[in-house]
Amino acid sequence: MMKIIEGAVFLGAVMLYLAPSIIADAREREDAFAVTMVNILLGWTVIGWFAALVWARHPIxxxxxxxxxxxxxxxxxxxxxxxxxxxxxxxxxxxxxxxxxxxxxxxxxxxxxxxxxxx
Known part of the structure; x- marks a missing residue:
C-alpha cells in the first residue's frame, strides 16, 4: 500500500513540475516545445518554473x-x-x-x- 502512495505522490510531483508544459500544450501554443525546454532545464529553479508558467499562460x-x-x-x-x-x-x-x-x-x-x- 505504501508503494502505491509513494507512486501517486511521485506522479503528482512530476505533473506539478511539468504543469507549465501541460498548460502550453493544452492551449495549443506554437512555442509549446520551447516552454517545455525552459520548464525542464530551468524549472528546478523556482524562478525558471514561474517564468515557464507565465510564458505558457501569456496570450500570444x-x-x-x-x-x-x-x-x-x-x-x-x-x-x-x-x-x-x-x-x-x-x-x-x-x-x-x-x-x-x-x-x-x-x-x-x-x-x-x-x-x-x-x-
Whole structure:
C-alpha cells in the first residue's frame, strides 16, 4: 500500500513540475516545445518554473509572432549572404581571372585575342 502512495505522490510531483508544459500544450501554443525546454532545464529553479508558467499562460499575438519571424528570417538571410560572400572572396584570390593583380594582364590578353579574331 505504501508503494502505491509513494507512486501517486511521485506522479503528482512530476505533473506539478511539468504543469507549465501541460498548460502550453493544452492551449495549443506554437512555442509549446520551447516552454517545455525552459520548464525542464530551468524549472528546478523556482524562478525558471514561474517564468515557464507565465510564458505558457501569456496570450500570444499573431502580429508579434509575424514580426519576430520576419526579423529572424532576415537575420538568417544576412548571415547566409555574408558567409557566401566571404567564401567567394576567399576563393577569388585563387582564380587568376579574379585576382586584382592579374586583371590588367587578362584584359590585355582578351583584347589581343579580339583584335586577332577581327583580322
Amino acid at each position: 499575438s499573431d502580429r508579434r509572432m509575424k514580426h519576430f519571424a520576419k526579423r529572424a528570417q532576415r537575420a538568417v538571410t544576412r548571415v547566409t549572404i555574408d558567409a557566401i560572400v566571404a567564401r567567394a572572396e576567399s576563393r577569388a584570390s585563387s582564380i587568376p581571372m579574379f585576382n586584382p593583380r592579374l586583371v590588367p594582364i587578362v584584359a590585355r590578353i582578351a583584347a589581343n585575342s579580339n583584335r586577332r579574331e577581327k583580322l
